Amino acid sequence: MVSTLEVFCFQIFQMGILMQSTLNNPAKRPLLKVLPILFCLAPDCFAEAGVFSSPTNIFAPASTPANSIFGLSLFVLAITATIFMIVVSLLTYAAVKFRKRTDDDGREPAQVYGSNQVEIAWTVIPVLIVVVLFMATARVIASVQRTVPANALQVVVVGHQFWWEYRYPGLKVVTANELHVPVGSPTALKLLSADTDHSFWVPRLAGKTDLIPNLTNGTWIDPQETGLYLGQCAQYCGTQHAKMLLRVYVQSPNDFERWIQEQSQPAHLSAAVSEGRRIFEATACMNCHTVAGTPADGRFGPDLTHLMSRDTIGAGVATNNHENLRLWIQDPSAFKPGALMPAMGLNDRELNAVTAYLETLR
Amino acid sequence: MSTEVIAWPRTEESSRPLVDRLHAWVTTVDHKRLGLMYILYALVFLVIGGIEATIMRIQLSAAHKAFVSPQVFNRMFTMHGTTMIFFVVMPLVFGLANYLVPLMIGARDMAFPRLNAFSFWLTAFGGILLYFSFIGANGLYGAGNAPDVGWFAYAPLTSSTFSPGHSTDFWTLGLLVSGFGSIGTAINIIVTILCMRCPGMKLGKMPLLVWLNLVMGGLVILAVSPLSAAQIMLLIDRYLGGHFFDTQAGGSAVIWMHFFWIFGHPEVYVLVIPAFAAASEIIPVFSRKAIFGYPVMVAATVCIGFIGMSVWAHHMFTVGMSSNANTFFVLTTMAIAVPTGIKIFNWLATMWGGKIEFKSPMLFCTGFLFQFLVAGLTGIMLGAAPFDWQLGNSYFVVAHFHYVIVGGIMFCLFGAFYYWFPKMSGRMYNEALGRLHFWLFLIGFHLTFDFMHIPGMLGMPRRIYTYEPGRGWDTWNLIVTIGVFFQGLGILVFAVNLLLSSVRGKIAGNDPWDAWTLEWATSSPPPAYNFAVIPSVKSRRPLWDLKHPEDPDWEYE
Numbered sequence: 001m002v003s004t005l006e007v008f009c010f011q012i013f014q015m016g017i018l019m020q021s022t023l024n025n026p027a028k029r030p031l032l033k034v035l036p037i038l039f040c041l042a043p044d045c046f047a048e049a050g051v052f053s054s055p056t057n058i059f060a061p062a063s064t065p066a067n068s069i070f071g072l073s074l075f076v077l078a079i080t081a082t083i084f085m086i087v088v089s090l091l092t093y094a095a096v097k098f099r100k101r102t103d104d105d106g107r108e109p110a111q112v113y114g115s116n117q118v119e120i121a122w123t124v125i126p127v128l129i130v131v132v133l134f135m136a137t138a139r140v141i142a143s144v145q146r147t148v149p150a151n152a153l154q155v156v157v158v159g160h161q162f163w164w165e166y167r168y169p170g171l172k173v174v175t176a177n178e179l180h181v182p183v184g185s186p187t188a189l190k191l192l193s194a195d196t197d198h199s200f201w202v203p204r205l206a207g208k209t210d211l212i213p214n215l216t217n218g219t220w221i222d223p224q225e226t227g228l229y230l231g232q233c234a235q236y237c238g239t240q241h242a243k244m245l246l247r248v249y250v251q252s253p254n255d256f257e258r259w260i261q262e263q264s265q266p267a268h269l270s271a272a273v274s275e276g277r278r279i280f281e282a283t284a285c286m287n288c289h290t291v292a293g294t295p296a297d298g299r300f301g302p303d304l305t306h307l308m309s310r311d312t313i314g315a316g317v318a319t320n321n322h323e324n325l326r327l328w329i330q331d332p333s334a335f336k337p338g339a340l341m342p343a344m345g346l347n348d349r350e351l352n353a354v355t356a357y358l359e360t361l362r
Numbered sequence: 363m364s365t366e367v368i369a370w371p372r373t374e375e376s377s378r379p380l381v382d383r384l385h386a387w388v389t390t391v392d393h394k395r396l397g398l399m400y401i402l403y404a405l406v407f408l409v410i411g412g413i414e415a416t417i418m419r420i421q422l423s424a425a426h427k428a429f430v431s432p433q434v435f436n437r438m439f440t441m442h443g444t445t446m447i448f449f450v451v452m453p454l455v456f457g458l459a460n461y462l463v464p465l466m467i468g469a470r471d472m473a474f475p476r477l478n479a480f481s482f483w484l485t486a487f488g489g490i491l492l493y494f495s496f497i498g499a500n501g502l503y504g505a506g507n508a509p510d511v512g513w514f515a516y517a518p519l520t521s522s523t524f525s526p527g528h529s530t531d532f533w534t535l536g537l538l539v540s541g542f543g544s545i546g547t548a549i550n551i552i553v554t555i556l557c558m559r560c561p562g563m564k565l566g567k568m569p570l571l572v573w574l575n576l577v578m579g580g581l582v583i584l585a586v587s588p589l590s591a592a593q594i595m596l597l598i599d600r601y602l603g604g605h606f607f608d609t610q611a612g613g614s615a616v617i618w619m620h621f622f623w624i625f626g627h628p629e630v631y632v633l634v635i636p637a638f639a640a641a642s643e644i645i646p647v648f649s650r651k652a653i654f655g656y657p658v659m660v661a662a663t664v665c666i667g668f669i670g671m672s673v674w675a676h677h678m679f680t681v682g683m684s685s686n687a688n689t690f691f692v693l694t695t696m697a698i699a700v701p702t703g704i705k706i707f708n709w710l711a712t713m714w715g716g717k718i719e720f721k722s723p724m725l726f727c728t729g730f731l732f733q734f735l736v737a738g739l740t741g742i743m744l745g746a747a748p749f750d751w752q753l754g755n756s757y758f759v760v761a762h763f764h765y766v767i768v769g770g771i772m773f774c775l776f777g778a779f780y781y782w783f784p785k786m787s788g789r790m791y792n793e794a795l796g797r798l799h800f801w802l803f804l805i806g807f808h809l810t811f812d813f814m815h816i817p818g819m820l821g822m823p824r825r826i827y828t829y830e831p832g833r834g835w836d837t838w839n840l841i842v843t844i845g846v847f848f849q850g851l852g853i854l855v856f857a858v859n860l861l862l863s864s865v866r867g868k869i870a871g872n873d874p875w876d877a878w879t880l881e882w883a884t885s886s887p888p889p890a891y892n893f894a895v896i897p898s899v900k901s902r903r904p905l906w907d908l909k910h911p912e913d914p915d916w917e918y919e
Contacts, residue, residue, distance in 0.1 A: 054834030056821025058752040069748040076746050080739040087735050090710055095728060098649070100717040108910075109717050113918055114655035122707040123700065130696045137696075137746040138689045144748060145685040191682075196519045197615060199680060199755060203821040207751020210681045213518060213609035215616060217682035230833075234755045234823040235680075236512045238519060239432050242826035338432050 055230045058203045062229070063221045064186075065144045065206040072140045079133060144207075148220045152188035153181065159191070159198030159211035159233070161340055162240035163302055163315040173263040174290070176302030177315045180249045182256040183226045191217040196238055202231030202248050210235050223250040232316075239338030245316030259309075266293030267305045267361050276357025279350050288341070291361060301341060308362045314339070326355045391475035392890055393460050396482045398786060400457025401779075403486055405857075407449040410493075412853065414442040416846055419810075423843040425831040435827035436510040441492075443513030444533065447629065448540055449489040451767065454775050455636035456485070456547050459575045461786065463551060465881035465888060466569050468560025468897045473553040481546035488540025495532030509533035512825060514626060515596075517607030517618035522600050531600065538593045541586045548582035551575055560880075561898035567919070569879045569902060570653060573660050574639035577667045581632045584671060589625035592618060616681060623674035630766065631670040635663060637771040638705060640778035641727045645709050647781075647877045648724035649716030652915065655708045656902060662701035662708075669698045679750045688747045695745035702738055706731065722796030726777030729804055733769030737762060740815070758818025764811050776803070776856070783860075784874045788886045789867030795859040803852030809845025813838050878903035 052059075061067040157179075158165040166175050181187040191200055193211040200219065201208035209219040223229065233244035251259060269277070277294070280286060286296035292305040307313075310320055317335045318324040327334050330351055331343040346354060387395060418438050421429040430438070460478065464471055472478045495508045509529045511519050520530050555576045559568065568576075596618075598604035605611040607618045646653045653659060676695045679688055709731060718724065740762040744750050753759060776799070783791045817835040829835055873882040882905060884893055901907055901915035 052816075052820065052834065054820035056833055058819055058821060066752075069752055072746060073743070073749050073752070076743050076749055080742055084735065084739055087706065087710075088732065091728075091731055091735075094710060094713045095718065095720075098713060098716050098718050100650075100719045104717060108650050109715060111652050111913075111915075111918075112654065112711075112715060113652050114658065118711070119655050119658045119704070119708075123704055126700045126703045130700060133742065133746065134693055134696050137692050137748065140746075140748040141685050141688050141692070144751075145688070196524055197516050199823075201821070201823065203752060207748060208680050208754065209751070212615050212681060214612065214614060215682060231821065232823060232826075236436075236516070236519070236825040238524065239436060239510075241436075242432065242828050245830070 055228075056203045060204055062225055063205040063223045065219070065221065066204055068140050068144050069207055072136060075136055076133065079129065083129070148188050148218065149186035149222070152186035152220060152222075154188055154190065155179065155181070156190045156192065157200060157211065159193040159195075159200070159237070159244075160300075161195050161238050162233070162244040162336065162338075164244070164246065165194075165302065168260070171260055171264060173260055174292075174303045175263060175306065175310070177245075177312065178247045178249060178310050180251060180256060180259050181221065181223065182253050183223055183250045185253075186220055186222040188218060188220045191219065197235045198233050198237045198244070199235035200231075200246065201234035202229050202246055204229050205231075205248060208234045221248075223248075226250050226252055226255075240336050243315060243317045243336050243339075245312075247312065247316055262309065263306055265306075267291050269293065270360045273353070273357040273360050276353035276355070279346070279354050280357055283344060283346075284342075285344070285354070304358065304361055306361060307358055308360075322355065322359065325358060326351060329354055329358075389479075391471075391479045393464050393472045393475065393478060394786075394888060394890075394892075396478055397457045397459075397461030400453045400460060400482060400485075403489070404450045404453035404457065405860075407445050407453070407489060409853070411442050411445040411450055412850065414438045414445070416850065418442065419843040419846045421827060422829070422839050424840065425829050425833075425836050427828060430827075432827040433507070433510065436512075436825070437508040439825055440509045440512055440515075440533070444492065444509070444537070445489075446767070447513065447633070448537060449485075449492070451633045451771055451775075452540075452544060453485060455578065455633060456482075456544070458640065458775070458778055458782075459551055459578070459636060460547070462782065462881060463554055463572055463575055464558065465884065465892055466572050466879050467555065467558060467563055468880050468893060468899065469554065469558035470892050470896075472550050473558055474550050477546050478550050481543040481550065484543030484546065485540045486543075488536045488538075488543060491539060492532055492536030495529050495536075498528070498532065514622050515618075516622075517596075517613070517615040518609045520596060520600075520618075521608050521610070523610065531597070534593045534596055534600075538590055538597075541590045541593070544582050544586050545590075548579040548586075551579040552583075555579075560896050563899050566657070567899060567902050570642035570656065570659055571639040571879075574635045574642065574663050577663050578632055578635045578639075581628045581635070581667055581670065585625045585628035585632060588621050592621035592625070595621075616678075619678050619681060620675070623677040624671075626677060627674040628670050630763075631666055633771050634766065635666070637730070637774035637778075638663065640774045640781070641709060641730055643877075643879065644723045644727045644777050644781050645712050647875050648721060648727075649713045649718045651712055651716040652903060652906075653708070654711035654714075658704060659708050662704045665701040666698060666705075669694060669701070673698060676745055676747075676750070679747045680754050692745060692747050696742065699738060699742055699745075706735060706738075721780075722791070722793060722800060723777040723781035725797065725800045726773045726780070729800070730770055730773040730777065733765055733773060733807075737765035737770055740765065753818060755824055756818035757822045757824055758815050760824050761811050761814035761818060764814070769807055769811065776800075781875070782881075783863070784870030785881055785886045785888070787864045787867070788870055789863055790870045790874060791863040791867060792859050795855055795862075799852050799855040799859060802848050802855060806845045806848025806850070806852055809848060810842050811845070813841045813845070817842075873905070876909075878906040880904055 059070060061070040154169055156167040156169060158167070164177050166179050189200065191209055191211040193213045195213065198211040199208045200211060205221040205223055206219050209217050211217060227250055229248040229250060231246035231248070233241055233246070237244065281294065281296055286298055288298040288301035290297050290299060290303045290305060308320070312318060313320045313325060313328055314332065314335050318328065329344065330346070332339045332341040333343065387399065390396065417430060418435060421427055421435055460472065507527065507529045509532060511525055511530055511533065515533065518524060555572055595604065595606040599606050599608050605613040607613045607615060609615050642653055642659065672694045673691060675683065675687065675691045720728070744753055744759065744762060780791055780796050817838045820834050822829060822833065822835050870886050872884065872886055875882070880897055880899070883897060897904065901919050903915045907914040907916060
């Protein structure tokens with residue numbers, strides 16, 4: 001709330017500077033004092049009204065880029081709402097006042113062909129509004145796009161049909177679908193694609209940025225509160241575009257450190273499930289999946305080294321439990337028709353063995 | 363202008379055998395018949411596109427609904443978008459332009475009647491080719507599908523790697539063929555307007571509808587050409603080993619986006635300017651006043667045409683352009699709000715002080731004014747690039763552009779349809795059914811598209827065949843789906859009105875609206891030659907001059 005207020009005060013202050021000739025002292029203009037308060041009340045109404053509650057609400061920012069956008073959004077909304085009110089009032093007035101009456105005398109009304117004065121008025125005023133909106137927008141573009149914090153944690157995000165790969169260069173961590181970042185410090189995301197276009201969109205953390213093959217894009221976040229942030233792919237990428245869900249776990253620095261520590265280990269291999277491992281490595285599984293510390297080093301599908309540390313499977317489509325995992329291995333199209341992982345045609349015994357093996361990958 | 367002879371007695375058409383009459387329609391080069399065929403063709407595709415939309419809305423009415431498979435859903439949104447843009451709204455605006463432009467400038471036909479027929483049939487075959495993919499793609503390749511790459515078909519999803527089979531080829535070829543038709547028609551409209559005006563009709567005396575269609579024609583040539591070029595490049599990629607968009611071989615996906623949107627955004631103006639054109643004729647007549655600020659309206663339209671060519675990359679704020687490029691396209695996008703605002707104010711000023719009669723055409727135009735205002739304002743929100751980083755590609759965008767295309771363009775075109783129906787058919791439509799259509803469609807429209815903004819702001823991306831529960835999207839989506847059925851009901855009333863009135867409607871007479879432009883000076887429907895004697899005009903409202911010899915317009919212009 002406080003940061004929102006600051007954003008707005010700053011925003012309005014900037015407006016003031018832009019229009020120096022007309023607004024010499026922004027602090028003394030009553031409107032400029034009231035507006036930020038209005039702006040700050042509006043989001044609370046948005047956030048607290050039950051029907052608007054959503055884990056992916058763009059009006060509930062929790063990170064600097066999302067917050068800057070939020071500030072601009074309310075400014076633009078306020079201006080457009082004002083224009084709307086004025087023009088709709090005029091339109092309603094005209095439609096009611098100038099209706100043809102039942103007792104009309106049948107004569108044509110006075111013919112007015114135009115007026116240079118009013119034409120100039122309704123050209124100049126919109127031009128001024130556009131200038132103000134443009135300046136405010138340009139400032140936010142620069143503040144989000146040009147100011148990636150230098151000390152940020154680097155994460156490479158690779159979009160795949162239809163899942164997310166996360167690589168932490170230098171930390172020897174590779175994971176899938178569930179991104180972990182520390183709270184309160186910035187994370188820079190380098191965005192790549194392995195196949196078609198995708199878009200990384202976690203509305204409460206930042207606006208969306210596309211992942212495009214042959215192009216390196218980037219975005220950044222600095223979440224202010226721990227917790228789980230949701231999102232999903234926002235650029236049509238093929239059959240299962242709808243089920244390419246994003247989960248971002250924002251952790252305290254200690255928790256995050258511990259997570260990195262665990263994830264950077266090779267797989268914990270247990271002799272009890274050697275049959276499952278044998279099947280995994282003797283079938284096509286290992287062509288696509290990596291299990292660090294074993295010969296399986298495929299990169300077409302998600303890294304499974306620490307599969308059981310994840311809450312969900314199939315890019316967020318199902319809870320990671322025994323039944324779901326077994327069904328997924330048996331037939332991924334039960335969850336995601338059109339997913340690229342084929343049904344492997346394993347019999348029940350093999351299925352149980354492979355499931356048991358995967359369940360040891362903690 | 364002359365009033366003595368407006369039409370010689372009509373020869374009795376209906377006495378000829380049916381086959382003869384059908385043959386006459388197929389081989390016709392008459393701009394009015396081609397115009398009507400464009401319109402009827404578009405109405406058929408409107409129903410098809412509407413059915414596709416309904417299928418999508420049923421699927422999305424609740425979370426995790428399984429009404430159709432993801433594959434079918436993806437085909438539905440691709441076909442819906444492609445159909446509505448290329449085979450509904452474009453033929454509708456071309457049909458109106460074809461029918462009205464020669465009549466309004468006092469010409470006997472378009473400049474190139476045979477090119478006109480050729481263009482229509484190209485467009486018609488383009489649509490049929492696209493829809494043939496439902497059976498043809500299957501029969502030829504075993505892939506069994508219609509295009510499913512989205513109406514803007516971003517690379518590399520369209521490459522042979524990700525789109526095997528022929529469905530994407532049907533999409534490419536269908537649009538290529540109809541695109542040539544569009545360019546042909548655009549050239550024809552431009553030449554007709556520049557070369558075929560009746561005596562006295564200087565450029566500054568043309569009705570606004572004609573002016574706006576001139577701008578539309580120019581935009582079509584500039585916009586459709588890059589699309590055709592891109593389609594050819596895509597075909598080269600897919601069949602001749604080209605690598606324009608093949609990212610696996612070093613091609614660029616972003617180049618496709620530029621090509622597509624340098625078509626795609628001017629295309630919006632191609633569609634909306636003829637809608638403006640209709641509003642600019644209807645609003646004055648039903649307000650009983652001359653259009654306010656005619657020269658400014660022309661200038662604003664030309665201005666929209668030029669600026670409209672420079673805003674395309676606002677569809678690409680999220681693809682990782684530099685902050686400078688983003689800032690530039692914010693500026694151009696917001697700049698276009700100025701001439702658009704001027705137009706809205708001028709229509710408003712035309713109504714101001716008039717005696718407004720809310721018959722169906724005017725009802726639709728008033729709805730248009732309101733909805734186009736909202737569409738413009740949400741457009742400004744989307745034009746603010748950082749806001750677009752949140753709203754882009756979400757349901758907010760879907761709501762925004764449907765506000766433009768349905769709330770703005772389709773409302774105008776429905777208004778235009780009712781306004782010129784008496785001229786085209788010679789009979790009056792049923793006013794009560796017209797009003798019922800308006801109110802049903804208005805309720806349906808607002809239920810659907812007002813509430814569609816909200817899931818977008820709550821993080822719902824477009825083009826998803828289903829969504830997770832617990833996102834707060836369910837209720838809104840259900841309301842949106844309910845609205846669709848009201849719209850469908852409205853269209854049904856429209857169709858009934860159209861069919862009944864064209865057979866049993868009251869005889870309309872030449873000039874049922876007491877209007878002022880030349881098309882109302884000839885009979886309804888006009889004879890093949892339009893005017894027995896080519897009229898000559900002295901002002902923008904020749905029939906006003908005729909009806910008010912004591913106070914003619916040309917004294918003021």
